[in-house]
Every structure is written in structure tokens, then in C-alpha cells.
Amino acid sequence: MIPDKETKIEKDDSQEGKYGSFAMFDIAHFLNRTLKNWYWFVIMFIIGYAISWVYTKYYAQNVYASSLSLSVSNNTASYFTPNQSINFIWGQGGNQDGIYLKKMLLSRSHNEFLVEELGLYVNYSTKGAIKSTYLDKDDVPVLVQVDTKHLQQVEYPITLVPKGRNQFEVILPDDGHSTNLYSYETEGFTTIQPYDKPEKKIITIGEWFTTPNLRFKLLKNPVTPKLDLQNVIVKLSTVNQAVNEIVSTISIDFDKEINSIMIITKKGYNLNGTVNFLNKSVNQLQKKRQADKLIVDKNTNAYLQENLDKIRKKLDSSAYVLNYMKSTEKLYDIKDRDEKSLNNIKELESKKADIESKISSLNQIRRMLTSQNFDKMISTTAAGFQDGMFTATVSELKDLYLKRREMALIYKPNSEPMVEINKLIRDAYTNSNGILGSYYSGYLEEIGKIKTKVGEMNSDLNSYPEKERKYLDAEREYNLVEATYNSLLSRQNETQLKIIGNQSDINVIDPAKNIGQSAIGPNIKAVKAGIIGGLLILPLLFILIGELLDNKIRNIKELLNATRIPLLGVIGNNTNETMLTVLDQPKSSVSEAFRGIRANMRFLSGNDAGSKVILVTSSIGGEGKTYVSINLASVLGLSDKKTILLGMDLRKPKIFGDFRIDNKYGISNYLTGEVEMSQIINKTKIPNLDVATSGPIPPNPSELLMSERNISFIQDLKSLYDFIIIDSPPVGLVADSYELMKYSDTNIYVVRHEYTEKYMLKMITEKYHNAETGNLGLVYNDYNTKQGYGYGYGYGYGYGYGYGYFDEDKNYKEPLLIRIRNKVQEIFNKK
Secondary structure (H helix, E strand, C coil): CCCCCCCCCCCCHHHHCCCCCCCCCCHHHHHHHHHHCHHHHHHHHHHHHHHHHHHHHHHCCCEEEEEEEEEECCCCCCCCCCCCCHHHHCCCHHHHHHHHHHHHHCCHHHHHHHHHHHCCCEEEEEECCCCEEEECHHHCCEEEEECCCCCECCCCCEEEEEEECCEEEEECCCCCCCCEEEECCCCEEEECCCCCCCCCEEEECCCEEEECCEEEEEEECCCCCCCCCCCEEEEECCHHHHHHHHHHCEEEEECCCCCCEEEEEEEECCHHHHHHHHHHHHHHHHHHHHHHHHHHHHHHHHHHHHHHHHHHHHHHHHHHHHHHHHHHHCCCCCCCCCHHHHHHHHHHHHHHHHHHHHHHHHHHHHHHHHHCCHHHCCCHHHHCCCCHHHHHHHHHHHHHHHHHHHHHCCCCCCCHHHHHHHHHHHHHHHHHHHHHHHHHHHHHHHHHHHHHHHHHHHHHHCCCCHHHHHHHHHHHHHHHHHHHHHHHHHHHHHHHHHHHCCCCCEEEEECCCCCCCCCCECCHHHHHHHHHHHHHHHHHHHHHHHHHHCCECCCHHHHHHHHCCCEEEEEECCCCCCCCHHHHCCCCHHHHHHHHHHHHCHHHHCCCCCCEEEEEEECCCCCCHHHHHHHHHHHHHHCCCCEEEEECCCCCCCHHHHHCCCCCCCHHHHHCCCCCHHHHEEECCCCCEEEECCCCCCCCHHHHHCCHHHHHHHHHHHCCCCEEEEECCCCCCCCHHHHHHHHCCEEEEEEECCCCEHHHHHHHHHHHHCCCCCCEEEEEEEECHHHCCCCCHHHCCCCCCCCCCCHHHHHCCCCHHHHHHHHHHHHHHHC
């Protein structure tokens, strides 16, 4: 981007606002930086692969799953089914029994019963050199029987090591024994007095092992284990922990074609453990369901028998009255008797008697519900209906009452948890009463209809004489009581048949079985991908963060787009020990770059006629301003142009050291009038190059540089030299250079690769586009050639590949990616 002297940059308001603004994220540099750090990705990949391999082989615990399928009979709901929420049941009328059973299998009460009954709070495992493996009861040589009346420490590893002859060494950890112990009776923790660490001990099968924090004995496993274990590690857990773990690993689904078939799946770290649990869980469920149903049926039978005894007395009394009237009044045969009407009345009154007995049973259920006497609850079949909704609400209510009793021991009556559970109880009670009320209303409506019909038929009997009507009333009373008795007797017979034939309503179709199922988890491929991917993201993330936080100039194209200032040349990295690169390494690419800058300067200041004042500055120190000044002056001096280099950075003089000149007297001395101009001009080994050093650091450098004497000094030098190179102070720190630019013909602004901050270019860019600074060009310094291709030969060579043209090319080695690209191109070119 080097315009000629006639070139003008057109700009509008929209462009002006963008000058000096750099993109927050440079995608090209980010990709280049990522490729440069390829080795970190290789290292992270190797580390990730190694970690995933070690994890998979030594630490990953396989997860297994076994399934059991069963069918559920209809109308099997029981009041004693735990935790069957009415909210869960509503809308599931198509398979209520299956829903009830699913809820029961996942309920706390059922699983707590299993945990306590089967001792599932005792966990077994074994440990090899590195990896621990979970075991089932069938895998261990001995079982641990815990004394539930003794306080126990949970989550405390107990190691059992076989010693032969039915003996095992009990080894406890060196530390970790706690005074906070668990009671399996109260399911709570108790704090005891501190005690000494329990010692290890060898015990025999059947012998109790007792310490302040443990008490258990070993029992011979009735199942011969297939594994020969070197150790068995036992850990006790709380009942609550065991229940929560079990519930979290059980899933229940219904068959898509037959919704009364349930498929229960249990996941776990041990396949035998999942199989045994499922089979034992369903077996215990079958037994408990049978017992629950039997309680309700026995309650119902007792209730019906009590009512039968009462009705029998009424029946005997009615029979006596009827027989008395037949024997004394001789009314057993009434002339012109309307048998059809009498039979209709008898049928209606029998129906009424049946409904009234159902209402009596309904009232009994309501009384038991109100008194919370669930253990005496009778079946709804005694009231003539079967309603899964009502059964669920009663079960919910029973569970809520139990829960409230437990909470009452912890919370105050007016506390928020108690208020909430009381609300739930009221809702459940209202729901159950509402369901009973609907049946009650239906029965009363039917009785009303029957009474109306009977009343209509009674009008036909009013024509009978008084004696005959009394007989008919006695006969109807007897028939009514008899109908009630027969109705109760029929329901009792049904209940007794249910008691005699009480069978489980749960039929196992396919029991859980170990058929060598493969593990369902963990997903090894996903784990490997996650570990490796996570580690690969780390260097990418660090590079990205570094890129976002990095505010250095790294991209020539971005620099030119943001500043719209002409680029005079690009200087490569200086490998010379001194700043005299052009003198010491005349055939180097860097020297050639300075020659390119010399040629490009004419586009800024016109032709070479007359003396030229060239000012070199930068944003801050360290960007190579002095280095560019020295070598540009050297190039001009070597091209037979009489040149002088002025060290006008009075605050930080440097030039004298490289040229080995005494800095005792310099420009600062001349500007103060201490010496003459001839005394500060020093010859160099280049015949056409002179140097005027800065001299001692003055107390007022700005005033000296802006003085009339300094302006006259520059004007005097123009008559003596073709080129005057001014090494001026950095404009980002002081404003001296801006004032000197008024007297210069060409201004060079040095930007150092990966050093100059982007924000530092804001001021010089604004001044350039506001025409406050003219004839300005950029020099991009210290560009690293290893980062890729050069920017172009037109900008001074010093950043591309010379292919043997330059001195340093003999030691140059192309980057790996470039070599690969060239090899690929070579292969395709051959074809």
C-alpha cells in the first residue's frame, strides 16, 4: 500500500469513524496461533487417551441391568397399598391396578420393608491392586449379620481377610472411627463418648465382633460363591440411604400391547445383585399383597357376620308374627289376592332392602374413615361397589396420617411443614368423602324411586279389609327382612370364598435371570471422547482467551485497514548482535528491506531534488525507532548520499554506543550554546554518514527541541547534507515529535510486531487523516518470518523467503506445514 505523490485517500464520515479501530478478534491470527501450538494438542490428546485408558481399565465400574415381567389382575387395589397418590391415579383409568402396583414398587414403605427384611443396608465389595468391584451376597463366602440393637458406624469400611478354618481377620481403618453412630431401630444418629481406635481381630464364623462403633457376626453363606476372593470389604449404610439408592435404580414400564403386563428393570454394579433383588422384591410384594387383601376380607366377613346376626333376630321375629296371624286369624289364604302387584312390591322392597344394607356398609366405611381406624376398614364390595379412585384416596390418607405422626415428633403444630401436610390430609379426606357421597346419593335416589313405585302399588291394596291388610303388612315385613338377610348372606359367601381362595394378584411371567448380560454402562466411547475432548479444549481455550486479551499488533493487513497509512516496508527479525545490520550484514534480507524503504520514501516526499529531512518516531520506547534510524541512515550513506543521523531523543540517548562515539558532547550541548556545531558532528566508517549524538540528558529536553536554535540547526544542516535522519522521541510518551514533524519532509512511524499496542495508533491515525501530519509512512519492524509467507517483495524483502538470495537463507529451515504443502504439490505436479 504505497501511494505515489499524487495519490489521495478519499474518505467520508463513515470511514473517518473507523480509523484507528481494530477488530476485537482476529480469526486468521487465532488459527495461525492455534497451528503454531499444535504440539500442545498432541500432548493433550496423549494425556487424555492415557487418562481414559487408565479410567476404563482400573476405575470404571460396569453398570448392569436385569428385567422381570409380571401381569396384574384386575380389581386388586388395597387400602394398605402404600403412598398411592390420588393425583397420580387420576386420568389413568385404563390401567389403574398396574399404576397402583408401580407406585407401590417405587414407594418408600415397600422398599424400606425390603431393606430391613433382606438386610440390604449391608454392602459388599472387593478391592484388587487398584480397582474395587461391587459384590452380591451370592459372591461372598460369609454374610454379615448386624446387631440392629447396637449402635453402628455407617460408611466405615470393614475388611474381612480369609484365614482358613472358617476364620476371618477383621481389619478396620487406621482413622475415621466416629462418635456419631446410627441406630437401625430408631433410624437416627446418636453421639457417644470418644473411644480408642478399634483393633483388628481374627474371628470365627458365628462369633460376634464387638467394638464401641460396631457389632456384627459372620454367617456361612448358604450359596457356594464362584469367586475366590482375597478380601471382602463391608460397608453399612443407613436405611434411608439404601432405600433412596434402590428407588433411583428401578424403572417400571408397561407393555405397549397389553397394559396389564409390567416390565421392571433394576440397574446396579453387580448383575447377580440386580437379579436377586428383583426376584426377592416381587416375591415379598406378592406375600404382602396377599396379607393386605386378607386383612380387608376378614374385616368384611366379620362385619357381615355381625349384621347377619342382627338381621336373623329380626327375621325370626317377623316369621313369628306372620305365623301367629296365620294360626290365629286364619289369614294365610286371602280371596281375590292380586299376586302380580304383590310380587312387584316384594321385588321392589327386596331391592330396597339390598340398597339399605349397602348404605349401612357405606356408613361403616365412612365411620372408619372419619375415626382413622384403617385396620378395621371393610371392602367396598360390601357396599356394592369397587372404585379404584376411592381405594387410592384411602391409601393416600392412611399414608399421610402416618407421615403426620412422624413429623409431629420433629415440627411444631403451627410450623409450615405441619400446615402443609394438614392441607394434604384435608384434600385427601374431602376427595374420599366426595366419592362416598356420590354413591350415597345414588343409593338414596334409587330408594326414592322404589318408594314412589311401592306407594303407587299400595293404593291398590287399600281396598282390602283391615285384617287382610295387616296380614299383607306382616308378610311384606317378613319378605323385606328375608331379602336383607339373603343379600348379606350372599356377600358373606363371596367374601369367604375370597378368603379361602386368596391368591396373589401378581403373576410373574419372566423372572429376572443372569444370562450373562453385557454391561449397559458406562459408555466407554463417550467417556473417552469426553476426557480427550475436554483436554483438547483446554489449549484451545487458553489460546482463545489469550487472543481476546491480546491487544498487540500482529497482522499487517489489519494494521493497514485500520490506519489507512501507507506502508513503506517490513523489517524482519534482527539476528545481528548490534543495531548496525546494514553495515555488518549487507547481504541479509533485513538490509535489503531497508533499501526497499529507501526506495519507497520517494513516494511520500517526491523526487530526490534538494535535501530531505526524515523524522523517525514510534509510540513508545522499544519498538525499534533508533534501530530503523541507524540502518536507514546507513543505507543512504552507502548510496553516495551525504547523510547525517541526529539523535534527538534527548531523554534516552542510544546512538553513540553502536557507533562507538563519545557522548560527552552532543545536540543538547549545542542547543544550550555550550559547543559549536562542528564539535558535535562525528564521522563514521561510512564516508558519507555523519552522526550527531544526543549528548548528556538535559533538564528541559522539550524546550530545547522546540527552540529556534534547533530549527536553525536543522536548516543549517540541510545546506550541508542530502538527507537528515532525525531519531526523535516516541509520540506516545511526549509531544516533541509532533512539533518536529512541521520541519520534516518525510515522517516514518515504526510499529513493532507483537509489541506495539493497538490503542497506541489511535492518535497518529487521527492526526494523519485530519491532515495535521503529512508525508507519513509506516515501517513494520521485527516481523517473524517463521509465521508464514512474506507480505510481498514490494515492501522490502525482509520477511519472505530468499531461496538462497540472502545470507541467512543457508540456515533457513521451512516450517513443517510448509514442507508438507510443498511435498503434496510436488506429488500432484508429477501426475
